[in-house]
Amino acid sequence: MTNERVMQLIKEAYKRNLTELDLSWRKLTQLPQEIGTLRNLTKLNLSGNNLSQLPPEIGELKYLTELYLSVNQLTNFPLQITELKCLTTLDLSHNQLTQLPREIGKLKNLTKLSVINNQLIELPSEIIKLEKLITLNLLRNNLKRLPPEISELKKLKTINLSQNQMVQLPSEINKLENLIEFDLSYNQLTQLPFEITELKNLTLLDLSHNNLTELPPETWKLRYLTTLNLFDNPLTIPPPEIVSMGVEAIFTYLKQSKTTEHNEAKLILVGNGEVGKTCLANRLITDKFVEDKITEGIKRSKWSIPSPGSGSSSIKLNIWDFGGQEIYHATHQFFLTKRSVYLLVWNARKTKDYDNIYYWLHTIEAFGGDSPIILVMSKVNESDDDLDLKDLKSKFHIVDYLKIDSKDGRGISRLKESISEAAWNLPLMKVKWVDSWYQVRKRLEEVKENSITYNEFYEICKSEGLDDENINILDGYLNDLGVTLHFRDRIALRNIVILKPEWATGAFYKILSTKSVLQREGVLLRSELDEIWDKETYPPDIYPQLMELMNKFELSYELQDKNSYLIPELLPKSSPDFDWNDEENxxxxxxxxxxxxxxxxxxxxxxxxxxxxxxxxxxxxxxxxxxxxxxxxxxxxxxxxxxxxxxxxxxxxxxxxxxxxxxxxxxxxxxxxxxxxxxxxxxxxxxxxxxxxxxxxxxxxxxxxxxxxxxxxxxxxxxxxxxxxxxxxxxxxxxFRGLGKTDNLFEYDVFICHSSKDKPIIESLVKDLKMKNVTYWVDKEQINFGDPVTQKIEEGLKNSKYVVPCLSKNLTILGWTRAEYGSILNREFSGNSKRIVIPLKLDNCEDADIPDLLYDKKRVTYSNKTEFNEFIEFLKN
The missing domain is CATH 3.30.310.200 (TATA-Binding Protein)
Structure with a gap:
């Protein structure tokens, strides 16, 4: 039965000669044939109904340019639509279409086609006739490939193929020379055609959640690319550590010559105390039984083994032997890394140890990700086996279970083979290093000191031919791999590059093992560092940096007296007496x-x-x-x-x-x-x-x-x-969401306009605003793929009380940022708005970088904490 209200709306539209009609969400099962009388309609919204077909009369709407049919029950493409020759926008999203007909080629004026969340398995070759198409959104279908003919759609700027079943792209993709945004996330791509590197105007390429192992070497030629999403791919070229640094680092890596294969990994031994981890490490390295004292903290050693089935390749393993005492467990977490091989050692004689297997497995999973685990029962000659291995394997990434005895060597040979196989299958194996980077790595290994200054590191890099960009990326890469420790974001740590991470961790664990600190309920006196640390290993002039490093790892902080630190891991486990009123909590x-x-x-x-x-x-x-x-x-x-x-x-x-x-x-x-x-x-x-x-x-x-x-x-x-x-x-x-906005009620406190080149410091600013409960609009969080950028920016400006241009040498004086704050500035000058422009001066900004219009404005210096805190209080009040 035809909805009476819909008939009334159609009649009103006819009488008033309307050009737009919204019939969305009316529970329609059929569209009245009277729709054909609305000959002047240019926009018709039929979304959110239960339509399974359209009446022939829809073809009478010759001037229709926009047609919205999303969220209906269409199983077949209504051929009547193909008579609408003026149509520029067609939305068929959230239906049950399995194909688009060849007749779709008749819609020669179409600029935007959206078929999100349907069941398309292929596109017709006739799509070639949609020569004016600019946006093609095929999100969430069953497409496995694109027809080569798609290359003829020369005006395409945006393609969304996310959440399909794409296994390959046609080489003809390179002809889409105007393509700006290309979303291929959540597909089954194993490789990309070389020709994708010829899409010179691409600014966004989303390849996340695929099966890519490497990028084409020439990807770096996509010079306008600002967003390259590679998350959740088994990449080896470039390696994940480089990917995490962003587009510039990826491009720098791809440009370099890579011929050296360096197979290296961490072998991490964990388990409760006194189960034989250190004896096992000694047996693996020396093939001898060596009694050793209880490990305090972490003991690190090196071991080289042949790769499986290969007489030429070898694997360099850095063995990290973790002390099992409970006091160390929380600190261990910082050094339990992904893409490592884990040996979980246990002893069936100790019921408590058996009970803690799940604890260690959960710990490895939480901090080591999907790293392979080899479960090792030590002292097999003295132990009984009562382990539900099937249950454990169903829940954790256990690749092997072995029984060994370090004393007589039983099971050691098989364990070595298992370690070799697990390490060889790690994602970082067989990765080729940039030649010059590898030479720097070798030079650093030859340095006998535990640490060097950053200037010394810089000169070593320079002598191997690295420019500043390469040095910065290599510095971050070595830090991410755990080869070095260098934290450029901390002033006190910028000038120290730690070459032997176990040297720093040893300092941490010595403090955790100090009884006087434990007795003092976690208070470490600065004066007792001389007694805790050996001066030859830890010279006094390095104390401030080591304590700053502990703060970086969130292991300590300086107390107000400036003469002591609090080590929370050594606080009493039980709470002190204090009053707490439970009412109105x-x-x-x-x-x-x-x-x-x-x-x-x-x-x-x-x-x-x-x-x-x-x-x-x-x-x-x-x-x-x-x-x-x-x-x-x-x-x-x-x-x-x-x-x-x-x-x-x-x-x-x-x-x-x-x-x-x-x-x-x-x-x-x-x-x-x-x-x-x-x-x-x-x-x-x-x-x-x-x-x-x-x-x-x-x-x-x-x-x-x-x-x-x-x-x-x-x-x-x-x-x-x-x-x-x-x-x-x-x-x-x-x-505030959904409320009408007035000049006194805004959704956001501040609108942040900034240069994309200032991304790291803007991320820091955003964190500070979050922490201070200041609401903000920033493009990265508020603009999503496919959003109309100009419209989103206008909405952000309208709904923000203060506009904050982030002044830097990178700030574009003409262009987006000038446009963003310019209109508000003009209204502010004329007295027509309560919204205010407040410039924020970043660290890399000189006075000469400040635009003339903003030079005399009251501004805030981000690095000046007093000024910045006053700014925050001003926003909140």
């Missing part, structure tokens, strides 16, 4: 699925140390598994509940939401640094004071967005209002 939880890594709270304490509440003696109110914070006129208690695998947050005061945002920002950052972990945010039910039911915070937000109003409590079975559950939790931008 805001509760929030981080719930960990199967594993809560140790060290999360101690790292959090280092991050939040400036906001920790004080005890009566002036010392921070924290312990190894909890901390009390003073934030935003509120007090927060953050505590780890190991037995429940959760972190509980309780907040009281005037600004609970603001305090929670700061806490969540830091906990989210710590969780994100752990490679593989399942964690959810939860809020408690409010049906009664003591209801144990909890709800996923993210799912509640999603439910509310989809207009779901009620959820049922599974304890009391009462119906609970979702809005009441979220009251007090929702972010500021979520509260």
């Amino acid at each position: 805001l509760y929030f939880y981080y719930s960990y699925d199967s594993f809560l890594p140790s060290g999360i709270i101690t790292r959090f304490i280092v991050r939040m140390h400036q906001d920790i509440e004080k005890k009566e003696n002036g010392m921070p109110l924290c312990w190894r598994e909890g901390v009390v914070l003073k934030l935003r006129n509120s007090i927060a208690l953050v505590e780890m509940k190991s037995d429940k695998r959760q972190i509980e947050i309780r907040i009281k005061g005037d600004n609970k939401r603001g305090a929670l945002e700061v806490i969540c920002y830091h906990l989210d950052h710590i969780n994100a640094s752990i490679k593989k972990i399942n964690v959810s945010k939860q809020i408690p039910c409010n049906c009664s004071n003591n209801c144990p039911e909890r709800y996923s915070y993210d799912k509640l937000l999603k439910a509310e967005k989809n207009n779901v109003e009620i959820i049922q409590c599974h304890e009391s079975y009462e119906s609970i209002s979702i809005s009441s559950l979220l009251d007090g939790y929702k972010r500021r931008e979520e509260r």
